Amino acid sequence: MIVELLFARNQSALAEVERKYGGWCRAVAGNILTDPEDARECVNDALMNLWRSVPPERPKSLKAFLGSLTRCAGLKRYRDSRAEKRGGGETALALEELSECVPSGSTPEREAEARELGRAVNDFVMSLKTDERNVFISRYWYLQPIGAISRRFGFSESKVKSMLHRARKKLKERLIREGIYDGK
Numbered sequence: 701m702i703v704e705l706l707f708a709r710n711q712s713a714l715a716e717v718e719r720k721y722g723g724w725c726r727a728v729a730g731n732i733l734t735d736p737e738d739a740r741e742c743v744n745d746a747l748m749n750l751w752r753s754v755p756p757e758r759p760k761s762l763k764a765f766l767g768s769l770t771r772c773a774g775l776k777r778y779r780d781s782r783a784e785k786r787g788g789g790e791t792a793l794a795l796e797e798l799s800e801c802v803p804s805g806s807t808p809e810r811e812a813e814a815r816e817l818g819r820a821v822n823d824f825v826m827s828l829k830t831d832e833r834n835v836f837i838s839r840y841w842y843l844q845p846i847g848a849i850s851r852r853f854g855f856s857e858s859k860v861k862s863m864l865h866r867a868r869k870k871l872k873e874r875l876i877r878e879g880i881y882d883g884k
Contacts, residue, residue, distance in 0.1 A: 701716075702716050702717055702720070702762055703754060703758065703759065703762055706750070706751070706754040706755070707754065707755050707758075713751075714747055714750075714751060717747060717750065717762070717766065718743075718747065721762075721763060721766055722743060724763070724767070725742075725743045725746060725766060725767070725770045726739050726740060726743055728767055728770045728771055728774065728842055729742035729743055729746075729770050729771075729773070729774040731774075731791070731842055731843040731844050731845070731848075732771070732774035732775060732777075732778050732791045732843050733774055733777060733778060733781075733791070738777055738781075739774070741777070742770060742773040742774045742777055743770060743773075745769075745773040745777075746766060746769040746770040746772075746773050749769045749772075749773070750765070750766055750769055753765075753769075767842075771841070771842070771843075775791075778791055791843050794839055794840060794843045795843075797839075797840075797864065797868065798840050798868065816880060817875070817880055817881075820874070820875060820878055820880050821871070821875075824870070824871050824874055824875075825837065828867065831853065831863070832863055832866075832867055834853065835849055835853060835855075835860055835863050835864065835867075836863075836864065836867050838852065838853075839860075839864055846860050846861060846864075
């Protein structure tokens with residue numbers, strides 16, 4: 701129904717999206733950013749991007765589409781603020797953990813390889829058992845803290861850390877085996 705309102709360019713659609721998904725979007729942005737005001741601004745950016753994207757896009761899942769827009773807005777704001785001042789935090793830690801098993805650097809060749817990397821990572825994530833997949837996505841897509849993941853799924857923090865470590869190791873091995881990453 702909300703997507704239909706968006707297609708009709710009915711501005712009440714944004715109020716409906718905010719009512720239904722606003723809290724969830726603020727949580728997604730809050731996992732990336734430490735400042736609640738920045739998180740609120742990211743949600744506003746995501747809503748504006750949603751308005752600009754639908755139509756022509758017709759998302760299969762409005763929540764997932766909006767989550768992706770929010771995550772992108774949060775990561776952009778995080779990178780922008782990090783360029784201004786260096787600092788730690790949960791986002792930096794999660795991205796650092798994942799950096800050990802994916803290639804970095806941007807060149808024209810890397811851009812072409814990025815699609816293949818995305819396919820390989822997606823295939824890998826889909827091959828994980830449900831609990832492993834949920835923990836992996838919570839940490840590396842939604843950038844949730846270990847403690848929050850532990851509480852959400854009822855695992856100890858050490859089990860979550862162990863699951864993530866094993867998953868990163870398997871991902872790295874798979875990317876090396878497929879020739880996407882040289883392991884360096």
